[in-house]
Amino acid sequence: MAIRKISRSSKLDVGSKDNYRVNDEVLLHNPEVVKLITADGQSNEISSSEALRMARESNLDLVEIDSSVTPSICKILDLRKLKYTIQKNAAEARKKQKSTGIKEVKIRPVIDPHDFQVKLKAIDGFLRDGCKVKISVKFRGREIMHQNLGYKLLEDIKEYVSEVSRIDCDPKLEGRQMNMILSSKCV
Known part of the structure; x- marks a missing residue:
């Protein structure tokens, strides 16, 4: 027969509020x-x-x-x-707790078409996973004079993910950055 030590601490160190008296x-x-x-x-x-x-x-x-x-x-x-x-x-x-973090995707107004497609797929994936997505178009130097390029990019993104997302925050210019926030319809 195995001998086991009986005396132990009276508290369970599991973060609960319950303290048990033992033996x-x-x-x-x-x-x-x-x-x-x-x-x-x-x-x-x-x-x-x-x-x-x-x-x-x-x-x-x-x-x-x-x-x-x-x-x-x-x-x-x-x-x-x-x-x-x-x-x-x-x-x-x-x-089991689902953390719905906010993912940020940064793009520039002069983005290559293939790079733009990669960003679109990433945004679509985040939305299908149930995350919120913040899309930031960053303007450098004199690019700020062509804000219509930023609005066009954000409109293209909105159109591409329209079946899986809803708009939380419409495109707006904040300093040298244009932001839009999308959230998933699947949640």
């Missing part, structure tokens, strides 16, 4: 009686020392689930397994 700490807090929930869901009121003895016999931990009621509610379980399950569920929840 001897349950005995110190509840010297007489605890309400023990068994594996099949039955609850019995037994002495704290008896509950701790049962936990040690089965190589598990006596964990206080709820201390706000009298007698405290305890359960015999593997604390490491509980901690692992809580961490795994938290990781799953973080994975």
Whole structure:
């Protein structure tokens, strides 16, 4: 039979607000009686020392689930397994959260047609993934005198992705940059 060390920290370091009393700490807090929930869901009121003895016999931990009621509610379980399950569920929840970041695509008013097609495909991909896209046309030097080229580029982009996007912010000039924000219809 394997010997396992029973005394462990009373706190689960998983970022939750719940702090569990474990083993001897349950005995110190509840010297007489605890309400023990068994594996099949039955609850019995037994002495704290008896509950701790049962936990040690089965190589598990006596964990206080709820201390706000009298007698405290305890359960015999593997604390490491509980901690692992809580961490795994938290990781799953973080994975399922969708972060809809804003992607930025920068172009110049004098862009090569092939480069423009590559940028269009990138914008289309971002929108199909559910992201917002900020398109910036940057004017350098005397290019600012030809703002109509920037508007034409943004209109071409708007037309190309019209079935998968909606316009959040119409094209407008801010300093030497013309910006437009698109968001996905798929979201």
